[in-house]
Amino acid sequence: MNVGIIGAGQLGRMLALAGYPIGIRCLFLDRDAASPGGQVGEIIVAELDDVEQLNRLAAAVEVITFDIENVAVGALAQIRPDVAIYPSAEALAVAQDRLEEKRLFESLSIPTAPYVPIACEADLTLASRTLGRPLVLKARRMGYDGRGQRIVESEEGLKAAWRDLGNVPALAEGWIDFERELSLLAVKGAEGEQAFYPLVENVHGDGILISSSAPYEDGALQSEAEGWLSALLDRFDYRGVLTAEFFHTGSGLIANEIAPRVHNSGHWTIEGAETSQFENHLRAVVGLPLGDTSPRGYAAMVNLIGSMPQARELLRIPGVHLHDYGKEPRANRKLGHCTVVQADRQRLSERLQALRSAVGLA
């Protein structure tokens, strides 16, 4: 079975590596032959919206999926109709647009931050008067890893930030005072079956995920979040992994955003869950039964960002699993991650401390 992946970043790479053992071969389409995915599988080198090359990919596979959100939905619509695309272009389109995402949350009664759509200067004034302080300005499209976002403290700041974003269509959001950030990964299979990983606690720095740990054990929150994800999966007649990020506040969970794909906050599942998010995404899109999403003990994942520590220094720590994405170092670039899994929290904490120290986080 062949699966085409649009985008050949680290997510595509880990999908391909999860595919080989279960008889699934992934083929990539991306701009750079030396991309993380292109190092572990065949790649068609092309722009992500090159319809002719997308159809070359489609001719070689049974199913197409993607490893990034910023895929042109218009180009997907021109792919030969006999090749299925999962998750659907509809889900992708909503996830690409923060305003559509907000409306989706509202339509399903999923709590989310108060917001004002920004299309003109007058909207900035309205936002400033109704949303309190501080405000978060977010471009509607093309945001990831904190890009296209500004935190501001005044109407003047809001105006400057919007100019800074190029006066593009945006959202102003009220500030959410959260205790922690959580995410939930769900997967839906070909026969409508759904499965959920346990809640993950995430720590960000400058908008980039630094570390995740799972399971975050809170039965009530888990049920509530699963209910929302289930509604989202059903809303789109979804196939594959869907991730939702939440703020955990004194009054419960507030949905921040969704990603219609495998997610950095699910990397711990490679070693920490019975079936990884990558294998389950592939199983779902090709129509195989979903795998068990149960955790195997307590896991923590730490991203390797900007520069790569020596593999020797990481692997000398007992129980550390390294995932090197094969990328050139660059500021704020995710180059790899490490995971530790232990049967009890105390030992996890000890090993995590050693790992954080080796990565320069301690």
Added chain:
Amino acid sequence: MNVGIIGAGQLGRMLALAGYPIGIRCLFLDRDAASPGGQVGEIIVAELDDVEQLNRLAAAVEVITFDIENVAVGALAQIRPDVAIYPSAEALAVAQDRLEEKRLFESLSIPTAPYVPIACEADLTLASRTLGRPLVLKARRMGYDGRGQRIVESEEGLKAAWRDLGNVPALAEGWIDFERELSLLAVKGAEGEQAFYPLVENVHGDGILISSSAPYEDGALQSEAEGWLSALLDRFDYRGVLTAEFFHTGSGLIANEIAPRVHNSGHWTIEGAETSQFENHLRAVVGLPLGDTSPRGYAAMVNLIGSMPQARELLRIPGVHLHDYGKEPRANRKLGHCTVVQADRQRLSERLQALRSAVGLA
């Protein structure tokens, strides 16, 4: 870091897949571009003893290893000396020759079956008179998965069996009445550090491994076997994984054979141990610290031999991990394996029963 692998079978394939995450890229040399390894990494298509092509491989890598035992030691000797070969050609040469292997066991006081070397007809008579019944005739070289072996009940049978093997240099062994077959995998790193996986219980059929389960918990046997493996590792100034197969008899362990490589009876370590045999072999040969060999619960592995069950039928069983080697089906051919891991033996036994049934073993 680039590692050259001579032979691109399923062992090479699983080495390559274990290498990518830790920043190790494997390049293969084998006869068939479509071999299991060639499907997941670059391959030089050549005969295994083609010195020119072996040196092409050597020019592209820092270290060479192998995934099969029947590599021509003479060809290895002609590889450019600046590229290290691990495990050493000396260890390989001994493992290729059952008589040398026997002498090695004797030199280290490792119990082994009584035997008579067979070089002429008179040796057959001697063997028949001194070793009892039944006898096992084994070609000295090129045996694996039960090939080149015959069990016989008489001197006439022994003579016929030797003719059948082509009168090649052979060994006659006395029969060992064993309760079970066990194996031990050891690994030695660049700084001389050694690590041992727990004993594995193996079930063979027609000389081919059918299934393995681990850990086989017997502290005294584990210590004894570790002591022998340690002596073997030191004997060769070894680097990498070394496997020894034992008969477990009423009077203890009897060494059967060694393999200077990762081994089918260690496949369970991918999911069932903290670090897989494949990752640890690569860590050892490139000089990275060894990973934790502790088991994660109880694991069982079942080989998929001759024909491939539908992936759907295997993956619908909770907790089953599939490893499809990408080979064409053929009688007695190992096409893949499945592993189940559970925290307790009872649940393992239930899942294993479902798996055995899906594979047609129940």
